[in-house]
Amino acid sequence: KAGVTQTPRYLIKTRGQQVTLSCSPISGHRSVSWYQQTPGQGLQFLFEYFSETQRNKGNFPGRFSGRQFSNSRSEMNVSTLELGDSALYLCASSLGPLRSYGNQPQHFGDGTRLSIL
Amino acid sequence: AQKITQTQPGMFVQEKEAVTLDCTYDTSDPSYGLFWYKQPSSGEMIFLIYQGSYDQQNATEGRYSLNFQKARKSANLVISASQLGDSAMYFCAMREGPNTGNQFYFGTGTSLTVIP
Numbered sequence: 001k002a003g004v005t006q007t008p009r010y011l012i013k014t015r016g017q018q019v020t021l022s023c024s025p026i027s028g029h030r031s032v033s034w035y036q037q038t039p040g041q042g043l044q045f046l047f048e049y050f051s052e053t054q055r056n057k058g059n060f061p062g063r064f065s066g067r068q069f070s071n072s073r074s075e076m077n078v079s080t081l082e083l084g085d086s087a088l089y090l091c092a093s094s095l096g097p098l099r100s101y102g103n104q105p106q107h108f109g110d111g112t113r114l115s116i117l
Numbered sequence: 118a119q120k121i122t123q124t125q126p127g128m129f130v131q132e133k134e135a136v137t138l139d140c141t142y143d144t145s146d147p148s149y150g151l152f153w154y155k156q157p158s159s160g161e162m163i164f165l166i167y168q169g170s171y172d173q174q175n176a177t178e179g180r181y182s183l184n185f186q187k188a189r190k191s192a193n194l195v196i197s198a199s200q201l202g203d204s205a206m207y208f209c210a211m212r213e214g215p216n217t218g219n220q221f222y223f224g225t226g227t228s229l230t231v232i233p
Contacts, residue, residue: 033221035223042223042224042225042226043208043223044223045220045221045222045223048220056220058220088160090162092162105152105164105167106152106164106221107164108154108161108162108163108164109161110159110160110161111160111161113160
Protein backbone atom coordinates (compact mmCIF):
# COMPACT_ATOMS: atom_id res chain seq x y z
CA LYS A 1 0.00 0.00 0.00
CA ALA A 2 1.51 3.31 -1.05
CA GLY A 3 2.08 5.84 1.71
CA VAL A 4 1.22 9.50 1.81
CA THR A 5 2.83 11.28 -1.12
CA GLN A 6 3.76 14.93 -1.02
CA THR A 7 5.01 16.95 -3.95
CA PRO A 8 7.28 18.67 -4.48
CA ARG A 9 9.89 17.62 -1.91
CA TYR A 10 11.76 20.90 -2.07
CA LEU A 11 10.72 24.37 -3.16
CA ILE A 12 12.45 27.72 -3.24
CA LYS A 13 10.38 30.88 -3.59
CA THR A 14 10.83 34.60 -3.03
CA ARG A 15 8.84 36.93 -0.81
CA GLY A 16 5.49 37.94 -2.20
CA GLN A 17 5.08 34.87 -4.41
CA GLN A 18 2.50 32.19 -3.85
CA VAL A 19 2.94 28.44 -3.67
CA THR A 20 0.79 25.32 -3.94
CA LEU A 21 1.72 22.08 -2.26
CA SER A 22 0.12 18.75 -3.05
CA CYS A 23 -0.71 15.73 -0.92
CA SER A 24 -2.05 12.34 -1.97
CA PRO A 25 -3.30 10.34 1.03
CA ILE A 26 -3.08 6.61 1.57
CA SER A 27 -5.69 4.84 -0.54
CA GLY A 28 -8.96 4.71 1.39
CA HIS A 29 -8.03 7.53 3.76
CA ARG A 30 -10.47 10.41 3.59
CA SER A 31 -9.00 12.80 6.14
CA VAL A 32 -6.02 14.97 5.27
CA SER A 33 -4.35 17.32 7.72
CA TRP A 34 -1.58 19.82 7.15
CA TYR A 35 1.13 20.86 9.57
CA GLN A 36 3.92 23.40 9.56
CA GLN A 37 7.16 22.38 11.26
CA THR A 38 9.82 24.94 12.15
CA PRO A 39 12.74 24.76 14.60
CA GLY A 40 11.28 27.59 16.67
CA GLN A 41 7.58 26.66 16.81
CA GLY A 42 7.72 22.91 16.34
CA LEU A 43 4.77 21.17 14.71
CA GLN A 44 1.71 23.34 14.32
CA PHE A 45 -1.64 22.25 12.99
CA LEU A 46 -2.80 24.19 9.93
CA PHE A 47 -6.10 22.58 8.95
CA GLU A 48 -7.91 19.33 8.31
CA TYR A 49 -10.05 18.32 5.37
CA PHE A 50 -12.54 15.50 5.27
CA SER A 51 -14.93 14.77 2.42
CA GLU A 52 -13.86 17.94 0.61
CA THR A 53 -14.78 20.10 3.62
CA GLN A 54 -12.49 21.95 5.99
CA ARG A 55 -13.23 20.49 9.43
CA ASN A 56 -10.71 22.20 11.65
CA LYS A 57 -8.39 25.13 11.34
CA GLY A 58 -5.36 26.11 13.37
CA ASN A 59 -4.23 29.59 14.25
CA PHE A 60 -2.75 30.71 10.93
CA PRO A 61 -3.49 33.80 8.82
CA GLY A 62 -5.82 33.67 5.85
CA ARG A 63 -2.83 33.53 3.49
CA PHE A 64 -2.83 29.81 4.23
CA SER A 65 -5.64 27.97 2.52
CA GLY A 66 -6.37 24.53 1.27
CA ARG A 67 -8.83 22.32 -0.50
CA GLN A 68 -9.60 18.67 -0.96
CA PHE A 69 -10.75 16.95 -4.09
CA SER A 70 -13.26 14.15 -4.51
CA ASN A 71 -10.43 11.59 -4.66
CA SER A 72 -9.26 12.86 -1.22
CA ARG A 73 -6.12 14.46 -2.65
CA SER A 74 -5.45 17.80 -1.03
CA GLU A 75 -3.64 20.97 -1.92
CA MET A 76 -2.38 23.71 0.34
CA ASN A 77 -1.83 27.22 -0.93
CA VAL A 78 0.18 30.00 0.66
CA SER A 79 -0.12 33.45 -0.86
CA THR A 80 2.09 36.52 -0.42
CA LEU A 81 4.94 34.46 0.99
CA GLU A 82 6.94 35.82 3.91
CA LEU A 83 10.38 34.84 5.15
CA GLY A 84 8.77 33.25 8.21
CA ASP A 85 6.90 30.81 6.02
CA SER A 86 10.13 28.88 5.46
CA ALA A 87 9.38 25.49 6.99
CA LEU A 88 8.78 21.82 6.47
CA TYR A 89 5.13 21.31 5.54
CA LEU A 90 3.81 17.91 6.47
CA CYS A 91 0.65 16.29 5.27
CA ALA A 92 -0.98 13.46 7.19
CA SER A 93 -3.88 11.20 6.32
CA SER A 94 -6.17 9.03 8.40
CA LEU A 95 -9.21 6.89 7.75
CA GLY A 96 -11.73 9.16 9.38
CA PRO A 97 -11.96 12.71 10.61
CA LEU A 98 -9.92 13.77 13.62
CA ARG A 99 -13.06 14.00 15.74
CA SER A 100 -13.62 10.26 15.53
CA TYR A 101 -13.11 8.41 18.76
CA GLY A 102 -10.72 5.51 18.71
CA ASN A 103 -7.37 4.53 17.30
CA GLN A 104 -6.95 6.96 14.46
CA PRO A 105 -3.24 7.49 13.96
CA GLN A 106 -2.22 9.88 11.29
CA HIS A 107 0.20 8.67 8.65
CA PHE A 108 2.59 11.34 7.48
CA GLY A 109 4.23 12.06 4.18
CA ASP A 110 7.90 12.98 3.83
CA GLY A 111 7.02 16.67 3.69
CA THR A 112 7.73 19.59 1.41
CA ARG A 113 10.61 21.78 2.50
CA LEU A 114 9.80 25.35 1.53
CA SER A 115 12.52 27.98 1.57
CA ILE A 116 11.72 31.65 1.10
CA LEU A 117 14.52 33.94 -0.13
CA ALA B 118 -1.08 26.40 28.94
CA GLN B 119 0.74 23.99 26.69
CA LYS B 120 -1.40 21.10 25.54
CA ILE B 121 1.58 18.74 25.32
CA THR B 122 4.78 19.16 27.31
CA GLN B 123 7.97 17.26 26.66
CA THR B 124 10.56 18.44 29.18
CA GLN B 125 13.57 16.54 27.80
CA PRO B 126 15.05 18.31 24.77
CA GLY B 127 17.75 15.64 24.46
CA MET B 128 18.37 12.19 25.87
CA PHE B 129 21.22 9.69 25.59
CA VAL B 130 20.93 5.97 26.13
CA GLN B 131 23.38 3.10 25.86
CA GLU B 132 22.59 0.53 23.20
CA LYS B 133 20.47 -2.37 24.58
CA GLU B 134 19.37 -0.31 27.58
CA ALA B 135 15.81 0.92 28.19
CA VAL B 136 14.88 4.61 28.07
CA THR B 137 11.83 6.60 29.13
CA LEU B 138 10.73 9.72 27.27
CA ASP B 139 8.44 11.98 29.28
CA CYS B 140 5.18 13.52 28.13
CA THR B 141 2.48 15.36 30.04
CA TYR B 142 -0.72 16.68 28.55
CA ASP B 143 -3.49 19.07 29.37
CA THR B 144 -7.11 18.69 28.35
CA SER B 145 -10.53 19.03 29.91
CA ASP B 146 -12.09 16.63 27.42
CA PRO B 147 -12.75 13.16 28.90
CA SER B 148 -12.31 11.63 25.45
CA TYR B 149 -8.87 11.94 23.90
CA GLY B 150 -6.13 9.93 22.29
CA LEU B 151 -2.41 10.02 22.92
CA PHE B 152 0.18 9.17 20.29
CA TRP B 153 3.91 8.87 19.97
CA TYR B 154 5.70 9.50 16.70
CA LYS B 155 9.32 9.06 15.67
CA GLN B 156 11.00 11.44 13.24
CA PRO B 157 14.40 10.31 11.96
CA SER B 158 16.80 12.79 10.41
CA SER B 159 15.27 12.03 7.02
CA GLY B 160 12.15 13.89 8.12
CA GLU B 161 9.27 11.46 7.86
CA MET B 162 6.98 11.02 10.85
CA ILE B 163 6.47 7.42 11.89
CA PHE B 164 3.54 6.40 14.10
CA LEU B 165 4.70 4.27 17.05
CA ILE B 166 1.95 3.75 19.61
CA TYR B 167 -1.51 4.90 20.67
CA GLN B 168 -3.32 5.13 24.02
CA GLY B 169 -6.99 6.01 24.33
CA SER B 170 -8.24 7.91 27.36
CA TYR B 171 -10.64 5.09 28.24
CA ASP B 172 -8.16 2.27 27.74
CA GLN B 173 -7.68 0.31 30.95
CA GLN B 174 -4.30 -1.14 30.08
CA ASN B 175 -1.10 0.50 28.99
CA ALA B 176 -0.47 0.19 25.26
CA THR B 177 2.43 -1.90 23.99
CA GLU B 178 3.84 -2.31 20.47
CA GLY B 179 6.92 -4.49 20.28
CA ARG B 180 9.75 -2.69 22.06
CA TYR B 181 7.53 0.36 22.69
CA SER B 182 5.23 0.71 25.67
CA LEU B 183 3.28 3.65 26.94
CA ASN B 184 3.20 4.32 30.68
CA PHE B 185 -0.22 5.95 30.96
CA GLN B 186 -0.95 7.67 34.28
CA LYS B 187 -4.30 9.35 33.76
CA ALA B 188 -4.54 11.12 37.12
CA ARG B 189 -1.13 12.68 36.54
CA LYS B 190 -1.92 13.36 32.88
CA SER B 191 1.27 11.72 31.77
CA ALA B 192 1.95 9.38 28.86
CA ASN B 193 5.60 8.43 28.92
CA LEU B 194 7.10 6.32 26.15
CA VAL B 195 9.35 3.45 27.20
CA ILE B 196 11.71 1.99 24.62
CA SER B 197 13.25 -1.29 25.71
CA ALA B 198 16.51 -2.74 24.38
CA SER B 199 17.50 0.45 22.52
CA GLN B 200 19.00 0.08 19.06
CA LEU B 201 21.19 2.46 17.07
CA GLY B 202 18.30 2.96 14.67
CA ASP B 203 16.21 4.40 17.49
CA SER B 204 18.23 7.62 17.33
CA ALA B 205 15.67 10.21 16.23
CA MET B 206 13.30 12.93 17.42
CA TYR B 207 10.31 11.62 19.33
CA PHE B 208 7.05 13.54 19.49
CA CYS B 209 4.18 13.06 21.86
CA ALA B 210 0.80 14.10 20.46
CA MET B 211 -2.79 14.34 21.60
CA ARG B 212 -6.06 14.31 19.71
CA GLU B 213 -8.82 15.90 21.70
CA GLY B 214 -12.38 14.68 21.48
CA PRO B 215 -15.48 16.40 20.13
CA ASN B 216 -16.01 18.50 23.26
CA THR B 217 -12.87 20.54 22.79
CA GLY B 218 -12.20 21.04 19.11
CA ASN B 219 -10.95 17.74 17.73
CA GLN B 220 -7.50 19.07 16.95
CA PHE B 221 -4.14 17.38 17.03
CA TYR B 222 -1.44 18.86 19.28
CA PHE B 223 2.23 17.97 19.25
CA GLY B 224 4.93 18.46 21.86
CA THR B 225 8.26 20.06 21.06
CA GLY B 226 9.97 16.70 20.85
CA THR B 227 12.83 14.85 22.51
CA SER B 228 16.00 14.08 20.60
CA LEU B 229 17.17 10.57 21.47
CA THR B 230 20.71 9.47 20.77
CA VAL B 231 21.62 5.81 21.19
CA ILE B 232 25.29 5.30 22.03
CA PRO B 233 27.03 2.12 20.87
